[in-house]
Amino acid sequence: MKSIVFEQTGKPAEILKPTDVPMPEPGLNEVRVKVIASPINPSDIMFVQNLYGIRPQLPSGAGFEGVGLIDAVGEGVQMDVGARVGFTSIGTWSEYAIAHQRSLIPVPDNMSDDMAAQLFVNPFTAYAMVQDAGVPEGGWLMVTAAGSAFGKLVIQLCKMRGINTIGTVRRDDQTDELKSLGLTEVINTESENLPARVKQITDGNGVACVLDAVGGHTATEALKCLAKGGTMIIYGLLSLQDPAINAGLLIFRELTVKGFWLTDWMRRVDSQTRQDVAQNVISLLSSGKIQLPVEASYSLDQITEAVEHADRPGRWGKILVKP
Incomplete structure (x- = not known):
């Protein structure tokens, strides 16, 4: 499968490249997601430059969130294959990604992929x-x-x-x-x-x-x-x-x-608070009361153009990576 990988930290446009890697297999409490779309957030760019709270373990994938379809499940997972979910992980700029079941948010049918890709961060x-x-x-x-x-x-x-x-x-x-x-x-x-x-x-x-x-x-x-x-x-x-x-x-x-x-906030608050925030966020986005505009989408092969566009001043919407 194809995934965006970097072997050293630095400017994203200079070091990110699409790479063929083995298909990952989900472990205990994990799922494999067939990625539909993933946004480029400032935290993603900081991570690639080794300026974020989480340090990359090189070689590393890039991208922290996305939307996709559950493709395979590991032991202990109760969710159905084929379900559409928003999720967080390291390495979401990829055709497939592994995510812990705790990070999954089922996406309502009336929410677009473009919006669901930005559901979390x-x-x-x-x-x-x-x-x-x-x-x-x-x-x-x-x-x-x-x-x-x-x-x-x-x-x-x-x-x-x-x-x-x-x-x-x-x-x-x-x-x-x-x-x-x-x-x-x-x-x-x-x-x-x-x-x-x-x-x-x-x-x-x-x-x-x-x-x-x-x-x-x-x-x-x-x-x-x-x-x-x-x-x-x-x-x-x-x-x-x-x-x-x-x-x-x-x-x-x-x-x-x-x-x-x-x-840290997600770790600090109790599970009921996390669920309440998730329900409120999903309700606001699904109702159309809150808008998350998208300016452009790029393929994995266009990752250099994608990160350059994301860093361009004057943008009015998010840049998405769509495998």
Whole structure:
């Protein structure tokens, strides 16, 4: 079978290549999935560069989530062959992938493959982080990199909960789309003073929570936007630069800065919470209340073009790999 494999870490466009590998066999509590589609997420790109929380065991497959059909089951698995499932694993950019049965989410018939391929990483992270943020109805939440797939999900979730949102962008051409999704206010960090604009928007109070994936200067400035007792939750580092933390702000405004990693969150919460989040996410996506647009799809043989497109600024939707 064909799979995307890398033998050394580095820039994805330079090291990823389709490779013929033996067909994998499922072990205890595992299934083999015939992959239909898999997204390219920032976490996938970070993993290939050895910059993620999970370190690749070389040679390694790439891709963390996808949708497919159960092709074979190992001992202890009760699910049916042929069932369509969203799943997580390492090596989903492949014709077939092995996944633990705990990672499988049955996909409703009315959900498209393109949406089901994105079922786990961004929707679960967005839902869990909005929950953790604890911003009440009518309160203010800020999300950096608002034009990302994750940012768009947060905007839509907050709109449904009556939470006001401020989103940061670097280009004005994203404003109309983000407003249509429910973003309350847009701030262009290239041309506007972020703390001054937030102070103006919130009548001098600041925001209750910032969800940040950028780091660097953007996160440094976003920290200044928090209200007294506010929280910044960091879930990424797109700039590859650490923010500068002002200790005086933390002390005198009683601020909290903490990290969020979905893998640890899934381990930390109980099974009922995981099931509740899964049911809520599936319900929102199936109903059409939350959108997960796809900009383009590529085959395994086009992996170089796919990762280059995923890294291109100005995208409006996710890039999928379709074996």
